[in-house]
Every structure is written in structure tokens, then in C-alpha cells.
Amino acid sequence: MGGELGFVRSATHISNWTMSFAKQDVATNAPEVDSTLLELPASLRVISLNCWGLKFISKHRHERLVEIGHQLAKASPEPCIVGLQECWTQQDYLAIRELTKHILPHGKFYWSGIFGGGLAILSKWPIEESTMYRYPLNGRPAAFYRGDWYVGKGVACARIRIGPARKDVVEVFNTHLHAPYEGEPNDSYICHRTAQAWEIAKMMKHAAERGHMVLGLGDFNMVPLSLAHRLIEAHAPVRDIWRIVKPDSAIGSAQSAAEKARGREVPSSEECLTEHGTTCDHRFNTWRWDKQTRKDLDRGKDTEVDPTVADPRARRLDYVFFASQDGQRWEVEDVEVGMTMRHPTLRCSLSDHFSIEATLVRQQVVVSEEVTMTKYLPIETYDDILAMIAKYNVRERKQRRLRLTHFGIEIGVSIGCFIAVWWSPHNFVAFILMLLSTLGLSAGVLDGLMGGLFVGSEIRALKEFEYEIRNAWEQALRDQ
Structure with missing residues (x-):
């Protein structure tokens, strides 16, 4: 494994490497061996990790992701299925593929949006x-500094055969939901994140109806028992693996209103990892440290973190959701937070998130009980979602009016500037008028496109989401 870094640096090798794995990715569409020779495994090790691999933005990006590959390659027990988020570049993906090909010989990098889905x-x-x-709902193009709309967030779906029988299939759904830029319920993107949770819940439900094992992996940008979390567990027959094992674990950071209402003591850093599954904003993670401490680390001065000190900010945003396949019983053997080690030379954490890692074991007894595909939320919860959609719909319609009005005004200003040029007494005045016309009309056209095209598309997607929630509300009302 010692020559990978030099290998990655070579442009020629990267090209050959890309072609090799592209062929392999295509080949994975069909089994490479006779399925009758496969044996259903006794256990599955599953890992989900947000790699924080933003090109040009994430510090030490490639070095960290290469080390993530090393850690996956030597992990014990060996991972069987790995879902990565924020793995933005082919270079990083291929580096991880090369390092893990002896245990994870198959893989897929998913293309989406303007800059990729990660x-x-x-x-x-x-x-x-x-x-x-x-x-369908994923951020706004006007918020270019946030980037969610541009990366084309969605669900990476993979159907993986693990045994010889027709239903010996795992359907994996790997996702990264819209980031919460403000705290709920005041987050202006909560409607988008809720709609995304609804979409992935439908996909996992349909997979379970096909009789397949379901794994939902990813950075869901939500805390346990939040609206999106409850929506997923209600409308897909999946369970949050951490809460299966640790049902009394935290439902947010110790600073959150929901966790304060439980009246619990602030957990220590060690307890946050072992008991509450906190993957983000943890004191052990060097990317949470203040700027001066990180600068000291870059200069070689490390800081020891006392595991017994309380950690009020740590929270869980990363999940493994699970539903057993038809005719077999799979149970959770263990679940833990992983990838907490540091880079061996840089001494920084491998990502700004830790991983969620779980082991599922197959029971020998075949079961035949039916799985309840849909549980319903309380009626008032659906009312809250419909009210949220209505509120957001009003906001976006107002935004559309403002943007189209701006477009119309800029057309008028531009025409006025062209007319004024005829009577301008000096060349520099004409130049200023032409510059004002050009810049103003450009801004107006952008606003017009966003208001007329994007917001229109968003409002139509909201109508679909509203219909589906209202339909679920009616079914929940009938089943009461």
C-alpha cells in the first residue's frame, strides 16, 4: 500500500486507473459469478461516512481521503457495504477504490448536478x-454561497445481490440531505429537507415491498426524533439502528431545547461517542477546535482532549436505517461511532464527521411474519407539515413576484439608459450609462430566470409534495 500517493500524483496512471474502474463499474451491472454458487453471508458490516471532500475548500482533502481508504482497508471486522458522502472528486474516489479493492472490489461513483452529488x-x-x-426540492440557486442546489443532492441507489435466492438482495440508499443553516423550526430550508426525507422514505418502502433488505445510509442533517426522522420511520419499515441498540440515547446536542427538556446531565465526550452516537461537532474532532488551536496543530503542537469533560455541542447527524428482507431475520449485533482516529502525519481528524458503523447478523430461523409497511404519524403532525408547505409556498410566490418585478424594472432602466446616451454631453457619461444598463439588465435577467423558471418549478414540486402529504393524512385519518 506504500506507493498509492505517488501513484495518484501521476496523471497518466490516474487516466489508466479511471478507465480500469469505469470498466469495472459497468461490469457490476451483471454478476461476475454464477449466482447459484453464492452463499448468503452470516453477517454484514455496514459503514456510512461523510468524508468532507470539498474540492478547493476542505483542507488537506486528498491526504485525508487517502487515509480514509487506508482505514477502510484494514478495518476489523471488514466492511461489506460502505456509503460515502461528500466524496466529490474522481481522484479521491479512485484512491479509495484502489486501497480497498481487495475487500470491496465493486463500487459506483454517482454523477449529479453541476458540481456532482458527492x-x-x-x-x-x-x-x-x-x-x-x-x-425535486433541493435549495435555491440564489444561495450560490451554500451550494446545495448546485451539487444536485439526491439518493444514490444500488441493488446488491448477496445470496443465491431471488430475494437475497440488499437495496442501498445513500444520501445527503439539505443542510440546516438555521435551527428548526426557523430554518428556511426545513420544507426542502422534510420533502427529501419523504422521498427517500418512499424509496425504502418500495424496496421493502419487493421483499429485499433495505439499508438507508448517509448524512441526513437531522437529529433523532426530529420531524424528518419521524417521517422516515413512519412511512418506511426501517429503524434507526442506533436507537435499536441505544433507545434512550440523546435526541440532539445537550444545548438543544429537545434534549434540555429531558432534564439529563450533559454527557462527557466519551459518553457522546459510546452512548449517543454523536458524529458531528464532537470535541475529539480537530475540525471543531478553535482557529488558534488548529493553527497550533498545523505547527506540530497537539492538544490532548480529556474524554471525561462534558461535551454540550456534540450531536448525531449520520445514520444507518435498516429493514430486514422478506423470509429472513437479520438483527443488529452492534453499532458504533468509527473513524475517530487522526491522520498519522497531519494529526488532523480524517473528516469533520465521524462514521456510523453497524454489524447485522442473520438468524438461522426463517420467519414469515409480514412487515407493516406504513405506520402513520399523529394527525396533527401532518397538519404541521401542510402548514409548513403553505407558509413556504407563500414565501416563494412572493419571491417570484419580486424577482419578476426586478426583471421588468431593469428592462425599463436599460431602455432609459440607451435613450439617455443620445443626449449625453460627454463620452464618460455615455460609458457610465452603458455600464449601468449592462450590469443592471444582467442582474435583472438572472432574477427573471430564477423567478420565472426555478421558482415556478419549485412551486410545482411543492404541489406534488402537498398532495402526497394530504393523501397520507387522509389514510391516517381512516385508519384511526
Whole structure:
């Protein structure tokens, strides 16, 4: 494994490497071996990790992701299925593929949006089918400094055969939901994130109806028992693995209103990892440290973190959701937070998130009980979602009016500037008028496109979301 860094630096090798794995990705659409020779495994090790691999933005990006590959390659127990988020570049993905190919010989890098979706799935078994599903509601182009709209967030889907029987299939759904830029319920993007949770819940439900095992992996940007979390567990027959094992774990950071209402003591850093599964904003993570402490680390001065000190900010945003396949019982053997080690030379954490890692074991007794596909939320919860949609719809319609009005005003200003040029007494005055016309009309056209095209598309997607929630509300009302 010692020559990978030099290998990655070579442009020629990267080109050959890309072609090699592109062929392999295509080949995974069909099993490489006779399926009758496969044996259903006794256990599955599953890992989900947000790699924080933003090109040009994330510090030490490639070095960290290469080390993530090293850690996956030597992990014990060996991972069988890995879902990566924020793995944005082919260079990083291929580096991880090369390092893990002896245990995870199959994989898929998912293409989406203007800058890519950042999603990848690695597997011990061939990927029979794959799909990249983009969320209909996913941020706004005006918020270019946030980037969610531009990366085309969605669900990376992979159908993986793990045994000889027709239903010995795992359907993996790997995602990264819209980031919360303000705290709920005042987050202006909560409607988008809720709609995204609804979409992935439908996909996992349909997979379970096909009789397949379901794994939902990713950075869901939500805390346990939040609206999106409850929506997923109610409308898909999946469970949050951490809460299966640790049902009394935290439902947010110790600073959150929901956790304060429980009246619990602030957990220590060690307890946050072992008991509450906190993957983000943890004191052990060097990317949470203040700027001066990080600068000291870059200069070689490390800081020891006392695991017994309280950690009020740590929270869990990363999940593994699970539903057993038809005719077999799979149970959770263990679940833990992983990837907490540091880079061996840089001494920084491998990502700004830790991983969620779980082991599922197959029971020998075949069961035949039916799985309840849909549980319903309380009626008032659906009312709250419909009210949220209505409020957001009013906001976006107002935005559309303002943007189209701005477009119309800029057309008028531009025409006025062209007319004024005829009577301008000096060349520099004419230049200023032409510059004002050009810049103003450019801004107006952009606003007009966003108001007329994007907001219109968003409002139509909201109508679909509203219909589906109202339909669920009616069914929940009938079943009461």
C-alpha cells in the first residue's frame, strides 16, 4: 500500500486507473459469478461516512481521503457495504477504490448536478443495478454561497445481490440531505429537507415491498426524533439502528431545547461517542477546535482532549436505517461511532464527521411474519407539515413576484439608459450609462430566470409534495 500517493500524483496512471474502474463499474451491472454458487453471508458490516471532500475548500482533502481508504482497508471486522458522502472528486474516489479493492472490489461513483452529488457506494458484491435520483426540492440557486442546489443532492441507489435466492438482495440508499443553516423550526430550508426525507422514505418502502433488505445510509442533517426522522420511520419499515441498540440515547446536542427538556446531565465526550452516537461537532474532532488551536496543530503542537469533560455541542447527524428482507431475520449485533482516529502525519481528524458503523447478523430461523409497511404519524403532525408547505409556498410566490418585478424594472432602466446616451454631453457619461444598463439588465435577467423558471418549478414540486402529504393524512385519518 506504500506507493498509492505517488501513484495518484501521476496523471497518466490516474487516466489508466479511471478507465480500469469505469470498466469495472459497468461490469457490476451483471454478476461476475454464477449466482447459484453464492452463499448468503452470516453477517454484514455496514459503514456510512461523510468524508468532507470539498474540492478547493476542505483542507488537506486528498491526504485525508487517502487515509480514509487506508482505514477502510484494514478495518476489523471488514466492511461489506460502505456509503460515502461528500466524496466529490474522481481522484479521491479512485484512491479509495484502489486501497480497498481487495475487500470491496465493486463500487459506483454517482454523477449529479453541476458540481456532482458527492455520493459513492462500495460493495463486497456486484452492483446489479444503480440509479441516481435527484430530489425535486433541493435549495435555491440564489444561495450560490451554500451550494446545495448546485451539487444536485439526491439518493444514490444500488441493488446488491448477496445470496443465491431471488430475494437475497440488499437495496442501498445513500444520501445527503439539505443542510440546516438555521435551527428548526426557523430554518428556511426545513420544507426542502422534510420533502427529501419523504422521498427517500418512499424509496425504502418500495424496496421493502419487493421483499429485499433495505439499508438507508448517509448524512441526513437531522437529529433523532426530529420531524424528518419521524417521517422516515413512519412511512418506511426501517429503524434507526442506533436507537435499536441505544433507545434512550440523546435526541440532539445537550444545548438543544429537545434534549434540555429531558432534564439529563450533559454527557462527557466519551459518553457522546459510546452512548449517543454523536458524529458531528464532537470535541475529539480537530475540525471543531478553535482557529488558534488548529493553527497550533498545523505547527506540530497537539492538544490532548480529556474524554471525561462534558461535551454540550456534540450531536448525531449520520445514520444507518435498516429493514430486514422478506423470509429472513437479520438483527443488529452492534453499532458504533468509527473513524475517530487522526491522520498519522497531519494529526488532523480524517473528516469533520465521524462514521456510523453497524454489524447485522442473520438468524438461522426463517420467519414469515409480514412487515407493516406504513405506520402513520399523529394527525396533527401532518397538519404541521401542510402548514409548513403553505407558509413556504407563500414565501416563494412572493419571491417570484419580486424577482419578476426586478426583471421588468431593469428592462425599463436599460431602455432609459440607451435613450439617455443620445443626449449625453460627454463620452464618460455615455460609458457610465452603458455600464449601468449592462450590469443592471444582467442582474435583472438572472432574477427573471430564477423567478420565472426555478421558482415556478419549485412551486410545482411543492404541489406534488402537498398532495402526497394530504393523501397520507387522509389514510391516517381512516385508519384511526
